[in-house]
Amino acid sequence: MNMPISEELIAEANASELAALEDDYGSLGRKLERRGIGLAAVTRRVSEFSVAVPSWGAGRGGTRFAKFPIPGEPTNIHEKLEDCAVINQLGRTTPRVSPHFPWDKVSDYGALREETAALGLGFDAVNSNTFQDQPGQRHSYSTGSLASGIKATRDQAVEHNIECIRIGEQLGAKDLTVWVGDGTNFPGQQDLARSLDRYLDSAAQIYKALPDDWRMLIEHKMFEPAFYSTVISDWGSSILAAQELGPKAKCLIDLGHHAPNVNIEQIVARLHRFGKLGGFHFNDSKYGDDDLDAGSINPHQLFLVFNELVEAELNPREGFRPAYMIDQSHNVTDPIESMLSSAETITACYAKALLVDRSMLHIAQEVNDPMLAFRTLRAAYDLDVTPIVAMARFQAGGAIDTIKTYRASHWRARKAQERAPVGLGAGIV
Numbered sequence: 001m002n003m004p005i006s007e008e009l010i011a012e013a014n015a016s017e018l019a020a021l022e023d024d025y026g027s028l029g030r031k032l033e034r035r036g037i038g039l040a041a042v043t044r045r046v047s048e049f050s051v052a053v054p055s056w057g058a059g060r061g062g063t064r065f066a067k068f069p070i071p072g073e074p075t076n077i078h079e080k081l082e083d084c085a086v087i088n089q090l091g092r093t094t095p096r097v098s099p100h101f102p103w104d105k106v107s108d109y110g111a112l113r114e115e116t117a118a119l120g121l122g123f124d125a126v127n128s129n130t131f132q133d134q135p136g137q138r139h140s141y142s143t144g145s146l147a148s149g150i151k152a153t154r155d156q157a158v159e160h161n162i163e164c165i166r167i168g169e170q171l172g173a174k175d176l177t178v179w180v181g182d183g184t185n186f187p188g189q190q191d192l193a194r195s196l197d198r199y200l201d202s203a204a205q206i207y208k209a210l211p212d213d214w215r216m217l218i219e220h221k222m223f224e225p226a227f228y229s230t231v232i233s234d235w236g237s238s239i240l241a242a243q244e245l246g247p248k249a250k251c252l253i254d255l256g257h258h259a260p261n262v263n264i265e266q267i268v269a270r271l272h273r274f275g276k277l278g279g280f281h282f283n284d285s286k287y288g289d290d291d292l293d294a295g296s297i298n299p300h301q302l303f304l305v306f307n308e309l310v311e312a313e314l315n316p317r318e319g320f321r322p323a324y325m326i327d328q329s330h331n332v333t334d335p336i337e338s339m340l341s342s343a344e345t346i347t348a349c350y351a352k353a354l355l356v357d358r359s360m361l362h363i364a365q366e367v368n369d370p371m372l373a374f375r376t377l378r379a380a381y382d383l384d385v386t387p388i389v390a391m392a393r394f395q396a397g398g399a400i401d402t403i404k405t406y407r408a409s410h411w412r413a414r415k416a417q418e419r420a421p422v423g424l425g426a427g428i429v
């Protein structure tokens with residue numbers, strides 16, 4: 001494997017951090033021992049955790065107003081994979097990349113799979129795109145895609161999704177994520193029931209094309225780009241569609257796709273209860289689908305989501321294999337730093353959820369002692385688990401301080417010498 005960052009540089013950086021890490025790790029171990037928890041076992045569980053990075057997150061993102069590129073940002077899938085390899089080499093929790101088509105289209109997917117493996121990476125869920133028109137496209141998605149009132153447009157969208165499955169098979173992926181922006185901006189613009197029926201008919205054709213061991217992950221979103229109604233607007237529409245389609249159809253929760261203050265952790269529990277919890281797009285938001293760094297605004301919510309996931313791990317439903325992926329838009333940071341930071345925050349929330357005294361929690365719930373139940377959860381949330389996450393990373397060959405080591409590598413400055421400048425523009429990519 002050709003690792004992008006020199007192992008010597010990582011070893012040198014770790015050498016100055018290790019003593020402090022061992023001291024913090026030791027004292028946390030003593031604290032957990034007093035709670036009857038073995039630190040080594042938790043560290044092992046944490047080292048088995050991983051989350052996929054979005055290929056589109058390797059570049060700077062933007063809004064409808066503007067995008068501010070940085071020198072040395074990736075300009076194609078090959079450069080995006082290089083940067084994803086940097087994130088995995090330093091952080092050791094992101095061994096898979098979730099690609100998006102046609103943004104990541106190439107002529108030889110076999111070669112792309114080998115190139116990716118040589119970087120120590122694999123592929124997670126593939127994403128289709130029927131929310132933008134491509135040059136030379138026959139039917140515009142301005143009227144929608146899978147739910148469009150125009151049959152030729154629906155057929156084109158179905159065809160594209162099936163093409164994504166075929167590409168994904170060559171890349172070794174096992175999931176297709178389907179998010180459509182289909183909806184309306186005016187009351188009356190489309191019949192709300194017939195729109196869903198058209199979506200279900202199109203989705204059923206995609207479902208039929210899924211290989212036996214594949215899943216279709218339906219991603220709901222409350223609004224944007226449509227601002228009056230969205231065909232798959234919430235978890236209710238998503239689970240009904242997934243139940244209608246069949247066992248290979250599951251629901252994907254993008255944390256930013258809900259109204260402010262929606263209890264997302266309860267949606268996790270509900271989808272799991274009915275065996276339809278398929279995966280996540282982790283990010284954070286304060287207002288809309290802000291695609292901010294995971295846990296940067298509301299880390300407690302992310303912890304509560306993982307609290308439900310650990311409960312789900314303890315009570316698995318058939319086919320329980322949630323796909324964990326990041327989906328963020330890095331408008332003001334170096335994308336590599338944001339994904340290093342987000343992967344650590346997500347892993348830390350999982351670690352905290354593992355440290356909840358579940359028997360105490362369940363007793364408190366049984367005896368209706370809300371304060372004891374809340375304090376039991378909070379006791380885990382208040383723990384500083386960074387020594388666990390850093391030790392797991394260090395033991396896997398990663399950097400103890402990922403961002404400090406990344407900056408010491410001067411990766412971005414080096415890439416600014418090699419890579420073509422990215423043009424000004426607007427939009428997410």
Ligand code: LRH
Nearest residue numbers: 127179219254281289327
């Ligand atoms: C839609 C979404 C979806 C992706 C896109 C890049 O808001 O979350 O998951 O296809 O962002």
Ligand code: MN
Nearest residue numbers: 219254281327
């Ligand atoms: Mn998403």
